Amino acid sequence: MNEKTSTHLENTSVKGGRVLVLEPDEQLASAILSALNEAAPGAELDIAHSLTEAQDLVLGAKPDLFVLDIDATYDLGQEFLYDLRTSHPRARAVILTAVHLAAHREQAAGLGAIHFLEKPFPHGDFVDLVGAMLRASSKPESEKFQGTLSDLHIADIIQLKCMSGATAAIEFTGPADAKAKVFFEHGQVRHATAPDKEGITAFNEIVAWKGGTISEIAAGSSPRTI
Numbered sequence: 240m241n242e243k244t245s246t247h248l249e250n251t252s253v254k255g256g257r258v259l260v261l262e263p264d265e266q267l268a269s270a271i272l273s274a275l276n277e278a279a280p281g282a283e284l285d286i287a288h289s290l291t292e293a294q295d296l297v298l299g300a301k302p303d304l305f306v307l308d309i310d311a312t313y314d315l316g317q318e319f320l321y322d323l324r325t326s327h328p329r330a331r332a333v334i335l336t337a338v339h340l341a342a343h344r345e346q347a348a349g350l351g352a353i354h355f356l357e358k359p360f361p362h363g364d365f366v367d368l369v370g371a372m373l374r375a376s377s378k379p380e381s382e383k384f385q386g387t388l389s390d391l392h393i394a395d396i397i398q399l400k401c402m403s404g405a406t407a408a409i410e411f412t413g414p415a416d417a418k419a420k421v422f423f424e425h426g427q428v429r430h431a432t433a434p435d436k437e438g439i440t441a442f443n444e445i446v447a448w449k450g451g452t453i454s455e456i457a458a459g460s461s462p463r464t465i
Contacts, residue, residue, distance in 0.1 A: 256303035256373040257283040261293045262335075264308070271306060274362055278369040290319065297326060304372050305332040309402055310358075320353070320391060320399070328389035331372045335360075338402045338426070353388075353395045394446045396453055401426050408458040413448040421445060422461040430461040438464030 258275055262268040268286060275284055285300055287293035293307070305323065323330065337358045354368065393411055400407060404426035411419045419433040419441065433441035442465060 257285070257301060258304045258306060258369070258373075259285040259287065259293065259296055259300060259302040260306045261287045261290065262306070262308045263288045267308070270362070271365075274365045275306075275369060278366045279373050282373070294319070294322075297323065302327065302330055304369065305330060306335065306369075307332065308335045309399075310335070310337050320388070320395070324388045324391045329387050331375065331387055333368065333372070334398075334402075336402050353391070353398065355398055393448050393451070393453065397421060397428070397446065401428065406458055408456050408461070410454050410456045411445060411448065411451055412454075413445075413451040419445045419448070420456070422458060428465050430464045 256279060258279070260268065260271055260275070262271055268288075272284060272286070275282060285296050285302065287296055305327075320332070323332070332353045334353050334355045335358055336355060354372070356365065356368065393413075396409065400409065400421075400423050406424050408420055408422045411421070413419060417434050420431065421428060421442065422430040428442065431438060431442040431445060433444045436444060
């Protein structure tokens with residue numbers, strides 16, 4: 240497989256949707272392809288080895304599912320996913336990462352539009368996950384949007400900040416213009432505030448918010464409450 244160009248593979252035996260994979264590691268890419276062919280034998284598979292290739296591929300393709308190795312490139316972040324939310328709102332996403340999901344981050348991962356899968360992961364688990372997500376994409380229009388990139392929200396951004404190893408602070412404006420903040424230190428959630436709450440209680444409320452706006456603010460100093 241040529242690392243400098245994207246590879247498009249198609250199996251026409253059974254219609255199984257379309258999947259775009261971003262994975263520069265040849266060995267892992269091969270394992271992912273094997274799992275995808277098992278989960279959806281008729282899927283069209285687009286393989287990108289860099290973020291630039293992935294960005295080029297999405298311009299002319301309509302994937303039902305994105306499989307993105309977040310460890311593969313330092314610049315895979317919320318901007319790319321925000322672009323996908325606009326251009327491919329009905330798609331779903333699996334983010335692969337070697338970063339361990341701590342308990343509170345695992346909670347956030349279960350609430351967002353993105354499914355985070357910690358490496359190394361069992362082959363069977365990946366097959367089951369991909370099959371379930373592609374089956375969801377074939378549901379009636381009235382049910383299709385649940386769990387898609389159109390739902391990308393706070394819980395997903397928290398996960399991405401953790402995985403980036405960032406020291407930062409994010410302000411969320413949620414229901415009824417309520418303000419909340421989450422502080423990160425080297426990728427760990429350090430502190431959270433919400434109206435009349437702080438620490439883990441505030442964090443639990445924030446990750447359940449739907450809608451609103453998100454902005455990055457000066458981190459400053461903060462107590463460790465989480």
